[in-house]
Amino acid sequence: MYINMNEILDKFSQFTSSYKISFDTEIVNFKFSTKNLQNYSPYCLYIFRANKLPKEIFNYNKINFLIIGEPQDLPYLDRCNYIILKENSISIFDIIKIIQSLLNFDDALSSFKEKLFYSIKDDLSISNMISIAFEYLNNPIMVLNSKYETCYFELGKTILDEPVWEFQIKNNRPHPEYSLKYNKSRENRLIAESSYNHIVTFFEEIMNHREIAIPIKHIDFSIGRICVLEVNRKITQSDIHILKTLAKMMYPLMVCDKKFLNLETSKLDSVFSDLINNPKPNMLLIRKKLSNFKFNLDSNMYLLCLCDLDNINSKSKINYVKQMVQGIFEKHYVFIFEQNIIVLYNNKNSFDYFNKGKEYKEFLEFIQNYTLSVGVSKLFDGISGIRNAYFESLSAINFANHLNFIGDEKPFINFYDEYVLHDLMYDFVVKKKLHYILDSTILKLLADNNTNLINTVKYYLDYNENLNLIAEKLGIHYNTLKYRIEKLKTKYFIDLKNSDSLIKLRLAIVALEISEGYKLDLGLN
Template structure:
């Protein structure tokens, strides 16, 4: 009918297969949504440094598209490319002046805060409120201008009372919150947001609560760290993408440097290191379960699928062989750090340096 159906963009961007084919390679993709389209659509992406800046779409109306037609369309895409890159609007995301100011702030380790405050005051930006920074990354790593813009519009619809902008191809949300992010988790938008990030293969990192614009850059790296740790460690536990809080990975951030530099002895004593070096999976799984479940031995034995007496034997072995007392708070802290080090070594394929 000469105009796309209003649900077409929604369905197209929700189709992971469409996005992966049309925006991650030079292959063509065929799209047809029954009830929305009368004809099949063939799309050829136009790329710039592995970044999709557009696509040529034709409808299969009078006859079927042949391989010769596909070749012609690909040739046309190559001919259009130099014309498109000479026009800057094709290479820029739909960013506002506000986006540029925030990007300058996040790019600069030592920004001129007086100048930044003056610029942001023009946008009636609350300079000193408590905020969380949410970073939305594309797990499929599809460098598509159209997808980034589309996702940004959807996120703005969910977070209509907050600030949303694009930075380094990621969607950033400055979530104003004077109390706790838990407030958002209780809102009706939260379930909608969870479904949204699942449909669009997004990973979300949430920074610690920070105060004022001077903390935005650090908050951004916190959110990226939360995503990085979650994605790496989730490979072990096969969890689905979710909202990842930096608060849950503060210790991981601390331990990572020690693991990467093989300097675990700075934070762990010899008894804990000996336990890790022996790689006794039964004892290590017992310790992990104990840390997760507390002192309820019946619950721990049920969760591990072992007899109560077997659990008591393992706990006694930890005490007699490794001098680790699970009732000692100091030992529990060191054990927690040790388990995190073990998880990081597996998730990042790092050598703990214990041999």
């Protein structure tokens, strides 16, 4: 339901000292505030005490104010609708009740909000707020943090008969099958990262009742959620409003509560983060710190960096994925750095490729299910190479994302070994300095953009000079291939039997791939 400023004026006429209504608008919501807001909506009524009104507002077209007490002379009020109430003529709770009745708010919701207002005034805890909400919902309530740990719950005298919740409360972590099903749903994760939208979850195979959850965000991250189990009675739309109100009231307390914002970074995590951040770390000090953890300092290692392709800033997902990755790489070290999950894969004294490891197949299936992209560094020796390995893994992901036109599908695991030449050539392409590294004959071939000859060179390099196979892959006759090779020699003075030419031709093909993938001009004309 919506109302307008004239209807509000009519209800508050006996308390009004002055007003100005210069435009008509449909008001569907209200907000009582004690500080300036970033954004104002023309469809909301903003309630301020006069001494709390902001000094200036920049986006002040069509704003509706209900002001308690006489305000200062504020220029922006000339462009706004406002009703000024006499100081101390009516309490804030009665004001809110009247607005709620005009908007046809539910009586239970109104009563609940009033109780919550009083709970804030009396400095009650999150636990107290949960108890108040339970009185109205008459269903079990649980508050989880971003790591899915149980921070608060209220069951009353309810007999749960719900294995998922019983497991969560007893073990302080989610039921394994519930976690797997919930986090595999990209839709669930997207909803969970948007403020105050509710999620309905019911997995028939493992649950007896529906669960309704409201995520709570801080800045760009979901820091927790309020869950209600539909046991004693069905959840109504009014109950959803109660949950959303509870989430908004709890938020200021949650951001001050370490249960919700602490990622539980260990001392060992901090050492590795310092190694990545600091180009010149104190290696003696770091070796001393790591020696306390019995960490093999000089082993051969790969560094794996896991990034979220969904682009959902979710501490919930990060922590869940970290737990799953730790389960796959039990003998290796896993930590979080800048919203990415890092695996230090201890290759011991082996020089085998990472994809030859026993965990590789399980890991590949896992990252495909959870829309992750992984960068794998080159094999490096000892902890001093961690920083360089981290940037190699990021480069692998970056090049794979831009150069995926080369293959049929975007790869999930990207090896830096496959992009070493791309990393070498990238700056030469960006700065248009290919002449520093390529011969003028090769530059002329690129400038002429003779696709037939360029493709011939590419396949010649890829298939180790096997002319029959190259002709088959190009879909041309063997003699046509011989003619093209001869033309490279006569027109561009490029001899495919010359090893130095082959090396530079490989660099030229890489430069073309970078140019196409990053939409960069080679600067040859």
